Amino acid sequence: MTKPAPEPTPDARLRVAGHTLHQQIRSNIEKQILSGAWKPGYRIPFEHELVQQYRCSRMTVNKAIGELVNAGLVVRRKRAGSFVAQPPIHSAILDIPDIQAEILERGQTYAYTLLRRSLRKPAQGKTAERELAGAGRLIALQCLHSANGRPFALEDRLISCAAVPEVVAVDFEVTSPGAWLLGHVPWTAAEHRIAAVGASDTTAKLLDIAKGTACLSLERRTWRDGVPITQVRQTFPGDSFDLVAKFTPSRAR
Known part of the structure; x- marks a missing residue:
């Protein structure tokens, strides 16, 4: 006699407004990975097992796993199944600089101070903040990074609670916050904006430099x-930091 399919788990019964089933499957798997419950190298359930669990088509499951593969969280191995990538955030670590790592690589002593933290709604009239918050709120942080006892960078950051509820x-x-995000939240797109600015009175005091320096x-911003x-603004005294990037031609000429 054919064994009846198991009852779906509570997660499988969830139907979040605005989310298709394949997005929910992806989200459930992603949470297992980001929480650390499924370590790098862990084999996620076979597709036919997920089909039974969620009572859906093989195509739906395949689409969910395919998106996790594209995000760098999962790798597929022929005839073996799908596994948590090693490590799931490798590309993020390579592409977004870690201030602590930068300072330590210079042979300097790193220190970090959280200056301010709050949970708030997006500021009225600020479209970027509204887009970041979505249907939720924002964690607003201001912190200071120091090298050899001297201020190295002032950081003002917003993190979306809707996108990263565990934050x-x-x-x-x-x-x-930057180190935590690099270690816990993979990203698929980023935008940088670089500018030369004069230190405001408040910034100058926190960085221990003259106003206008x-x-x-x-x-x-990352997505x-x-x-x-998240969106972040990091301000460095002009003589303490530089950016170096290597490029290859996008196409042969």
Whole structure:
């Protein structure tokens, strides 16, 4: 006699407004990976097992896993199944600089101070903040990075609670938000904006420099599959930081 399909788990019964079933399957798997419950190298359930669990078509499951592969979270191995990537955030670590790592590579002593943290709604009239917040709120952080006891960078960051709900419980007193995001939240797109600015009175005091001193302002936004994750502005005294990038031709000439 054919064994009846198992009852769907509570997660499988969820129907979140505005999300298709394949998006929910992807989200459930993604949460297992990002929470650390499924470590790098862990084999995720076979597609036929997910089909039974979610009572859906093989195509729906295949689409969900395909998106996880494209995001760099999962790798497929012929005849073996699908596995959590090693590591799932490799590309993020390569492409977005970690200030702590930058300072340590210079042979300097790193220090971090959280200056301000709040949970708030997007500011009225600021479209970028509304887009980042989505249907949720924002974690607003201001922190100072130091090298050899001297201010190295002032960071003002917003993180979307809708895109990264676990961020609400994170204690940023010890771990910087940039380092935490690099280690826990993979991204698929980023935008940088670089400018030369004069230090405002407030910025000058925090960076221990004269008002109007030339500074490098680096603004960055990141997305995961079109969903905004964070936006940050990092301000460096002009003589403490530089950006170096290597390029290859996009096509042969």
